[in-house]
Amino acid sequence: MGAKHTFCIVFQFSVCLLFYLFQMNRCYAIYNITSSQVLSEEQTLISPNQTFELGFFSPNNSGNRYVGIWYKQISPRIVVWVANRENPLAVTDSSASLTIGSNGNLNLVDGKKKSFWTTDILVPSNSSVAMLLDNGNFILKKDHISEEILWQSFDHPGDTLLPKVKLGFNTKTGETSVLTSWKSETDPSLGNFIVGIAPQTPPEAFIWINGSTPHWRSGPWDKSKFVGIPEMGSSYLSTFKLEEDIEKGTTSYYFNSFNSSINLNMFISSEGVLKIVNLMKYNESYARWNSWEAPNSSCDAYGVCGHFAVCKTSESPICNCLKGFKPKSREEWSEGNWTGGCLRKTELLCKKNISSSASSGGKEDGFWKKSMVKLPDFYEYVQVDYADECHAWCQSNCSCLAYAFVNSIGCLVWSKDLIDIQEFSFDGEDLFLRLAYSELVGRKQMEKVIISLTVIGSSFILGAIFFFWYRWKTDQKTGNIMDTREHIDLIDMSDISRDTLESAEPYDPSEHAFFDFDDILVATNDFSMSNKLGQGGFGPVYKGKLHGGKEIAVKRLSSNSGQGAKEFKNEMILISKLQHRNLVRLIGCCIYKEEKLLIYEFMPNKSLDMFLFDSRRRSELNWSKRFNIILGVAKGLLYLHHDSYLRVIHRDLKASNILLDENLNPKISDFGLARIFQGTLDLANTHRVVGTLGYMSPEYAMGGILSEKSDVYSFGVLLLEIVSGKKNNNFHYHDQLLSLIAYAWHLWSECRALDLMDEILADSYSSPEVVRCIDVGLLCAQDHPMDRPTMQEVVFMLSNETDRPKPKEPLFYFQSALKYNLKPQTDVKSSINEATMSMIEGR
Structure with a gap:
């Protein structure tokens, strides 16, 4: 009985030992591939610092087998590159291997030595060696000693952009580097969506459907950011760079890496959503979230409102024709189909024959400004130095339908129908749209009345005009002040957080001066650019000089501003109660129609x-x-x-x-x-x-x-x-x-x-x-x-x-380079960033 018991123990131990050895064999890791060292199904290639891993995998237990790269210590697995996207191995084939062939190339073969993928380059000898680097780059070197890279995965991105990987194009060779989505979560073959940089001046980023149909657009690059992405200003997205080499004809877009505690990548999903993914290592585990994605709203979809229309997510309906335009099809428009766009109401004078110019009084076309917008597609760059030169160029060219002068870019003009315009709740650019004179004169109705009455020539009527004009101006001045007081009283105090109001005394409007809007216009020279001191978080700030010579700073919070009634009154209440030599002093305010103005003491040295x-x-x-x-x-x-x-x-x-x-x-x-x-x-x-x-x-x-x-x-x-x-x-x-x-x-x-x-x-x-x-x-x-x-x-x-x-x-020192979630609310503007975390699932 004892001998039998001993035999059983020895047998069980032997079985366990064999099982353990078998498991070790399955988990065996290697650090390079050579002509004598292949990568088999049971092995993985590991980067030196154990960040990335390359091996065989089946996405979500599909029936196909691929060779790919993923983050080693993150579960569920996040694949960042696939070698044989279009030519999978059968999942039943357990004899496949990645080898260095006799010609020195990497070669993926099945059990019958049939090739499923190869680097296919000219290699000096078969002494080449393949390695996986700490940044996720899979490289083929000439030999163990040489640092010369013959081939690298970074030159052939899949659906994921890792730090240092470049998207772009070469105008001389015609080469392009793009991201291409997976077909589905279980199929890494080439999908329907492509991310790339369009060869325009200046360049902009696109998501295309099937390589040609625009799905989303970033707006032009202004040497630090894409102007169609407002949240890119002072965020993690500022780590992205775009470099142009005119001599080589190359344009490259990439981002830099961070420290070892963070992994950041950008990838295009199979549904066509471009995402920034953050993977933060903390206490030996990883937190994962999407910090930015596009398209992220109905207005992000390319051309959703058609030509000569603007999209604004906070409005209903989201699409509206630009000034001077009407829906092409009111029936479609009423049904929520805006892709047909809008038509011009009044033909431009420069498009008419000379003989028909009388219908508009022969007045020259002018320009109407639309602020805080994503500039439309199909822009052209004009080499001029100043905004007034840009205006003059467009004015003198009848084919010019609109223009914009963007800091760090210069003059952009449009000669094609305007499409893909979006109005933002903060940031954005000014677009100047060419309109017929009759579409612009609505603001000059008083002038027209005065001119008409002057023609009558009656001294009595002239005197009456002067009398009523004087009374009207007097009422306006009184009305402005009353308007300001009434608007402040009407601002809902519930807009301000309860904990703010519980300890605050009621705001007394009589504590501050109420300025006439016309006086502010005079003081700031009609908010001229020469008086602009800077762009604050909630709108521009202008220098002004009152009648008595006192200099002021005016923060202008118009209807397009990010600052609403809540923030306006919040600032009024707080500054009125706070008095300290190191706090700015509020002098007064003005509310007139859609305009909300705060008037401060002027700081000659700005900020x-x-x-x-x-x-x-x-x-x-x-x-x-x-x-x-x-x-x-x-x-x-x-x-x-x-x-x-x-x-x-x-x-x-x-x-x-x-x-x-x-x-x-x-x-x-x-x-x-x-x-x-x-x-x-x-x-x-x-x-x-x-x-x-x-x-x-x-x-x-x-x-x-x-x-x-x-x-x-x-x-x-x-x-x-x-x-x-x-x-x-x-x-x-x-x-x-x-x-x-x-x-x-x-x-x-x-x-x-x-x-x-x-x-x-x-x-x-x-x-x-x-x-x-x-x-x-x-x-x-x-x-x-x-x-x-x-x-x-x-x-x-x-x-x-x-x-x-x-x-x-x-x-957490990486936080300056990240933005945890940038989905601006309709009531939160400028430097305000929604910051929520959302977990993402690995593929």
């Missing part, structure tokens, strides 16, 4: 970013001035958080919201997003995350958790920017896009904190003050709110040489 991030003006901010700005902003925040009647969280503290007076003293501005809170550490979970990426704290950007420590984090980022003269959102170090916070902590941890100092200041600074500021900046920008100091502690540490805690290593 901090105009100095700090300008290579020519940065030197004007010596260290003493920078330290004064840092301390002034800190005291202003301390007042908001602790000392004011209303306890306020600003929520959008950044360099562009710090104004500078004539002596470069700082004043915090833009309280449209501010919230009132109760208690020192009153945490609020908001449903709407607003602010600017790169300045938002991790807990707020990712979870909507808001407290005064959110402002502390923003102040920490701002402080490091002031010290370094570099912008957190666009900070590069050795071709890697890290955040400024990460770089500062890296220097601090190596006792080289002073290396962060702006090199333009050389040695003209106080080392102890700089080190003190960097310490405080890193303490403020720590990941966890409880680790950050209060503004009371910040002001004390900045003002005194005292012992300070040691900052912890940042884990």
